[in-house]
Amino acid sequence: xxxxxxxxxxxxxxxxxTYSTDTKKLYMLTLMRQMTASHHxxxxxxxxxxxxxxxxxxxxxxxxxxxxxxxxxxVALAVAAFPSLTTxxxxxxxxxxxxxxxxxxxxxxxxxxxxxxxxTKAGKHVSLSVSPGPSDSQSQAVANGQPxxxxxxxxxxxxxxxxxxxxVPKSWDRNPYHGNVTDSVVAFGVRQRNPKxxxxxxxxxxxGIQVLxxxxxxxxxxxxxxxxxYGAQRETRRSKKQAVGYLKKLFKHVSVxxxxxxxxxxxxxxxxxxxxxxxxxxxxxxxxKMPGKIKLVVPKQSLLIENPISWTLxxxxxxxxxxxxxxxxxYSKRAQTIWAKAFYWPVVKSVARHHHxxxxxxxxxxxxxGGWPKLDPEFFGPNGIVTKIEQGG
Amino acid sequence: MAALSPxxxxxxxxxxxxxxxxxxxxxxxxxxxxxxxxxxxxxAALLWTSTRGGIGAVWQTITIPTVLGxxxxxxxxxxxxxxINAVFGxxxxxxxxxxxxxxxxxxxxxxxxxxxxPTIVAGLTLLALYGPSSPVHVxxxxxRMGIALALLFVTLPFVTRAVQPVLIALDxxxxxxxxxxxxxxxxxxxxxxxxxxxxxxxxxxxLSFARxxxxxxxxxxxxxxxxxxxxxxxSLVIFGDIQGYQFSSAAALSFILLALSLAxxxxxxxxxxxxxxxxxx
Numbered sequence: 001x002x003x004x005x006x007x008x009x010x011x012x013x014x015x016x017x018t019y020s021t022d023t024k025k026l027y028m029l030t031l032m033r034q035m036t037a038s039h040h041x042x043x044x045x046x047x048x049x050x051x052x053x054x055x056x057x058x059x060x061x062x063x064x065x066x067x068x069x070x071x072x073x074x075v076a077l078a079v080a081a082f083p084s085l086t087t088x089x090x091x092x093x094x095x096x097x098x099x100x101x102x103x104x105x106x107x108x109x110x111x112x113x114x115x116x117x118x119x120t121k122a123g124k125h126v127s128l129s130v131s132p133g134p135s136d137s138q139s140q141a142v143a144n145g146q147p148x149x150x151x152x153x154x155x156x157x158x159x160x161x162x163x164x165x166x167x168v169p170k171s172w173d174r175n176p177y178h179g180n181v182t183d184s185v186v187a188f189g190v191r192q193r194n195p196k197x198x199x200x201x202x203x204x205x206x207x208g209i210q211v212l213x214x215x216x217x218x219x220x221x222x223x224x225x226x227x228x229x230y231g232a233q234r235e236t237r238r239s240k241k242q243a244v245g246y247l248k249k250l251f252k253h254v255s256v257x258x259x260x261x262x263x264x265x266x267x268x269x270x271x272x273x274x275x276x277x278x279x280x281x282x283x284x285x286x287x288x289k290m291p292g293k294i295k296l297v298v299p300k301q302s303l304l305i306e307n308p309i310s311w312t313l314x315x316x317x318x319x320x321x322x323x324x325x326x327x328x329x330x331y332s333k334r335a336q337t338i339w340a341k342a343f344y345w346p347v348v349k350s351v352a353r354h355h356h357x358x359x360x361x362x363x364x365x366x367x368x369x370g371g372w373p374k375l376d377p378e379f380f381g382p383n384g385i386v387t388k389i390e391q392g393g
Numbered sequence: 394m395a396a397l398s399p400x401x402x403x404x405x406x407x408x409x410x411x412x413x414x415x416x417x418x419x420x421x422x423x424x425x426x427x428x429x430x431x432x433x434x435x436x437a438a439l440l441w442t443s444t445r446g447g448i449g450a451v452w453q454t455i456t457i458p459t460v461l462g463x464x465x466x467x468x469x470x471x472x473x474x475x476x477i478n479a480v481f482g483x484x485x486x487x488x489x490x491x492x493x494x495x496x497x498x499x500x501x502x503x504x505x506x507x508x509x510x511p512t513i514v515a516g517l518t519l520l521a522l523y524g525p526s527s528p529v530h531v532x533x534x535x536x537r538m539g540i541a542l543a544l545l546f547v548t549l550p551f552v553t554r555a556v557q558p559v560l561i562a563l564d565x566x567x568x569x570x571x572x573x574x575x576x577x578x579x580x581x582x583x584x585x586x587x588x589x590x591x592x593x594x595x596x597x598x599x600l601s602f603a604r605x606x607x608x609x610x611x612x613x614x615x616x617x618x619x620x621x622x623x624x625x626x627x628s629l630v631i632f633g634d635i636q637g638y639q640f641s642s643a644a645a646l647s648f649i650l651l652a653l654s655l656a657x658x659x660x661x662x663x664x665x666x667x668x669x670x671x672x673x674x
Contacts, residue, residue, distance in 0.1 A: 139638065140638035215618055218634075218637050255619065256617045256619060257620075257625075259636060272524070272525045272534060390459055391620070392620075
């Protein structure tokens, strides 16, 4: 009843003196589609037909008026809400840089990097608008028109997609750092004190070991993990066939395939699995934030993770110059030190010298395995090696 | 709850509105416009995206072994969940209507909580309760059982809320008459109560089924998402495709899921109507 009463109250205010109380009641009854003869009899004892005929027109026009009012209100509301739906953030006096990044560096950008950039000459009064998310979908979002002045992904194919759409310069990787702003390595996270003695890739295949790695269909991080596993076999002089065989056996030990690396970390921290394969920076951060919950183990052979960055060609707020300045700031000593403190390997050698990270004895990179353009379709395409394994083949 | 009460439970009215009535035309136009804007247009867009590559592409997507497995799991687990909740949902409705006990209104309010709770929170709660660090030492996380549990949780209200009003309105004279004529309580339930509840029960079950087919939030945390262990439901395959920017595949799978839900709703709705029609005569 209360809903009907509220709907009824609003339009009636304006016509308090125009219509009789009975008309108002009738209006409400019309709304409820309960114009029954018995009800009117109860009201005033007059024959129902007479009352209905007398009241129909004012009551009906009342509905029309109400509907028009409601529509007007809805339109006004929509118009009022529209700006807040379309514009994400108002511009700062020095301009806004839109940074689209994969998940993990999000807090580093919006926290210490933003503060440090504001202290530079170029970054005065500049605000950073940081949008973190899964690398693949972030790349696709930019390709589909999401405003981005600077893009930072978890692996190079995501940037290559944008090069193909003329959103990122072809020469993006032509700097001393191959276009990468940070590095890391594929590593293991195990339980405190490593109760299952997991030290190397072969230990993952021991009986009863439960392994976590994200679903490669959904997560770029999973691709690094699986190529590290594959590459480690090749590095220890196994044939390609043997290395693929290793992957097949590894998948038998994978219990959960989360949709992202951060999901995977949560699953592990909540108590599932004996070992998770992941980024060294993620595991070190979790180690620091949740002491006693996870322990970093770096296998003897592992793959260098390289996180590419670029400014874009079609910047959102026509501040290409600022975007370029921001990217070169990220290679500065100060910015690279901030990355190092967030557990990423600095790519600038003079900074890297001062920060020691656990490293595998044998470190190989993606180019040594054949490079992304070849590996991505070969392993993760519709007929790729890993895709086939996932299908049970 | 009005939206949930099954169509079959509402008595039909003859001659709803006259076509020459201006107000009726305005109201009808507005509701049609609103429905188009909010529901039909997005669905049409989805249909358009998913069939852009042709029906062949959609077919190709379904026949991928991982997708087929996920489809099987989704339909199977949803069916089981619907059967369980049809039984227990009716039972709960029965207790709430026919029984009286202290705290009944509290229990009644509790039924709607699975609707009110964000489904992701439901998933998180279930994971905490029935996960690896379970206080009751039950670990079904990342298994099919976990998926079923999450779906049972979110679909509980449908049947109860559909059956409840019908049960309240049910004339007890019929049952008394049957009892006087010598029918046992089981026979009364089977021959009098159940046929009367049938349409509402089916309508509620249909909604449960459709909801279970597409549920994402509650299962995303508790499902293992592992095609090799059969713990990947359709909504998770679609989510994975979106994250991995396989949008055409995601759209094709969404289309399949949508068609399936529509078919379920149509079949259950038809059954429900047939049953109520039969009963009236």
